[in-house]
Amino acid sequence: MRYLPKSDSERRQMLDACGVSSAEELFAHLPEAVRLQRPLALAPGISEYEIVQYFRDRAAENANGYASFLGAGVYNHYRPVLVDTVVSRGEFLTSYTPYQAEISQGTLTTIFEFQTMICQLTGMDVANASMYDGSTAVPEAAMMAARATGKGRVLVARSLHPEYREVLRTYAKNQGMPVEEFGYLPETGAIDLEDLERKMDSLTAAVIVQSPNFFGIVDQVKAAAEIAHARGALLVVIFTEAVSLGLLEPPAEADIVAGELQSFAISPSYGGPYAGIIATKEKYIRQMPGRLVGQSVDSRGNRAFCLTLATREQHIRREKATSNICTNQALIALMATVFMTIYGKEGLRELALQNLAKAHYLSGKVKPRFTGAFFNEFVARVESKSPDELNKALLKKKIIGGLPLGRFYPELADSVLLCATEMTKRSDMDLLAEVAQ
Amino acid sequence: MIEKVTPHLSQNESLIFERSSPGKKAYQLPELDVPAVDPAEALGAANVRAEIEGFPEVSEVEAIRHFTRLSTWNYAIDHGMYPLGSCTMKYNPRINELVARIEGLAWAHPYQPEALAQGAMEVMARVEAALAEITGMDAVTLQPAAGAHGELTGILLIRAFLEAKRGNPRKKILIPDSAHGTNPATAAIAGYAVENIKSSETGVLDVAALEHLVDQDVAALMVTNPNTLGVFEENIVQAAEILHRKGAMLYMDGANMNALVGIARPGDFGVDVMHLNLHKTFSTPHGGGGPGAGPVAVKKILEPFLPTPRLRRAGKKWAFDYKRKHSIGRVKAFYGNFGVLVRALAYILAHGGPGLRNATVDAVLNAVYIRKQLEPYFDLPYTQANMHEVVFSDDRQAKLGVRTGDIAKRLIDYGFHPYTVSFPMIVHGALMIEPTETEGKQEIDQFVAAMISIAKEAESDPQLVKSAPHGTRIGRVDEVTAARKPVLRWKPA
């Protein structure tokens, strides 16, 4: 087999050196009762060509050549060619976690750059080397707030991505952490500050809001911060559309910013792998989960980078660790780093402006349901058809319509969530508008 | 004579921010086909940011050179062996990268209509079936994003099951002192107290102690098999029996599955729930620290509690089942790290059933061979048969003032990545070595020769070893200052 670099004669030599006559003897010490007495019921190995063919066939059974108006936490953005060029280098792709700093400066340096760029983007003081994704970053941020404040309760906006809220509940339930939701205003789509104020108390560790929220609305971060801070809670701000930070004022009032970087050259890939981040103020550094890369010097006085503050992590702290996380998303974070480098200061802004323009062109043709300001997504209620009817009609034109919201918000069952990015063509928006009449 | 360019060792690449200068661009967006919109008008002036201060500004050429130069500072599997114990640093087949990027798979949106995602769902179903067959378990969830995430999922499943069955999730999880740090960290996050169980004198599970320790408060034992010494837990069946008799469950950390695939199946020796590390056993690339995937495999009794949604067959098609009232809920948005699953499936298809078993045999052969070659030079505290990895201690060299960390650093000078240092904790000054099946005889013999040479250097010239590495661009990094005065981002001067 082409991945196994031993010839039969080499195996023979090694078996002799081990003092056994056959490979089976290497397993002779295993109790008979545990031995698998038959071959695995899996087909024999196939050639490269056949493997490619298998996956091409599967890919053909998915959507191909459709225009899409789906957003809802996963966004269609162009992936600059250089991203795959860089991450395909064997030195990045096939390297290990950079525990041995002397031979991992490539990875460590790029992570340090990543941490810096996330700070610049979010306005926070420190960022970690990535979380699994945006959805798991939410409970991690909540637990962080609980550690920092010594309090145990969490208030979360209903306009936070529904699946993110589900993940939060799964974690919170087992931490004995009560989670309560506060609503949004039916007219603007922004958070209901009065509802938040009503539900707020001094036992709350964190108030969690998303901006732009699940409906695409730029939300009331400053006002939420005031309510949270007045009662000694931290404000956690989540983002799912990273491109929005190219144009939107970062949430400076937040104590913790967490979110998803999939928009930065990470393929949608049917749900993963993605990369989440957590960024925070200086004073909460030691409460942060996940890997951190720090700057130092080596024995010869050169600038060098290394993993640091590892005593927060599982391999040292064990049951008292800030999290159980071990793997981060290094290669995915590298994709985002290359993306941020390529677009840069001007480019990310221009990209965001294009997204704004596209979505606002569409909203001129398909009326938004909410009056709040939005970035590249908005909720629309189509008078003439139900969301399912609309999407069925659109599929005939090879268009995947927006997400019908009924599955997550029963009160919005007559509406869809439409997203337009720099990749959305005017002609497709015109076509969608036509079908939606 | 042609003068060659000096090797990268002498390159000094600065940070991207230090290379930036205003006005440089590496991108070009197409012209807008719709009217531009004034952001202040659309968003409200207060919501529009000024520039992103400090963000890079470089050209495409500078970008590619920057990352290329940085990459040459890394060691990688493509260069040579990583003898890291319990990490299973095997070859990352390039075909995996190709298939994961096929457009219909790479651009699939998790919310696209199920009728237009059948290919992706078929891939997931195929992976579930293959992993169930390999582990001897009944059902698999692909949702967890990594090993530790899978561990958490598994413990939450146990909690939900015990709660449903007897109204009592119990209070404690037993964890061997040889366990990986994620195990106790996971138990704590799942809301359980951790109780350590000491390994026996021979480094394996002490079933007499287990019989004594498992009481009404114990929900489960978390075990790694083979354990972190690379030794098969010969009493695993007995351990499972003890736990089950007392109403507790057996969780297996699948980090060491590379010793078992095709040879023995956890489902057959009493495991109720386990996780797999696709980025270890199934060759998906580590990429400098992730991504991974941590599928969880369970016995039938735990199936109703698996995360939502689950794949089910609806006539001739695949569908997601969201109506699962006993489910523990979601542990992650969407369905799992699909891109990683594609790579793992490509690996499984390439090897096939017989091939997977052969890989296991080669992995164990390599580790046993290394043990035999190095036994005369390094102290071996636990002497039973080892499988895919072997753990020495630095006792012999420590008498001369040379510790495992020093030997590891000196190994770098011989062109290898270090083995796992100082773990597991039950071995003093541990050297944990796992070659995987990827290494041929030449590479292994070179590794053995290097280790023997270092053992000799520890006697003849200990200072050489203690001050290693010598041949790298960067010497030992001052981790103490990095922790005392953390500098975690670049700032302009």
Added chain:
Amino acid sequence: MYPENYRYTKEHEWVLVEGGTGTVGITDHAQEELGDIVYVDLPKVGAVIEQGKSLGSVESVKAVSDVYCPVSGEVTEINSTLADKPESLNSDPHGAAWLIKLKLSDPAQVQNLMSAADYEAYIGAEK
């Protein structure tokens, strides 16, 4: 090496009792085992800590050690110099790098702790 007027615990803490006040620190043996100390986590002034319970922790690059309170009491002072200079725990663990001062709730507890001679014997045996 180990001051005569201090008392010692098996977990390698020391306490100096003066009237109703106790000054607490970690021993030279402890700092040596830990290696270069990078961070110290101390309780807040006013915290009430029982004998044997954790009062905080001391970190090196690769390890964390809980510090257990030798005697019960209320924290009256913490050593704020340790935030900037954790390394002083390595150089002067018995003096300038004390951790906390307590108002003792049960001064008699000191009698159960080890004398300097006993402690030296204890760590000698450990080795």
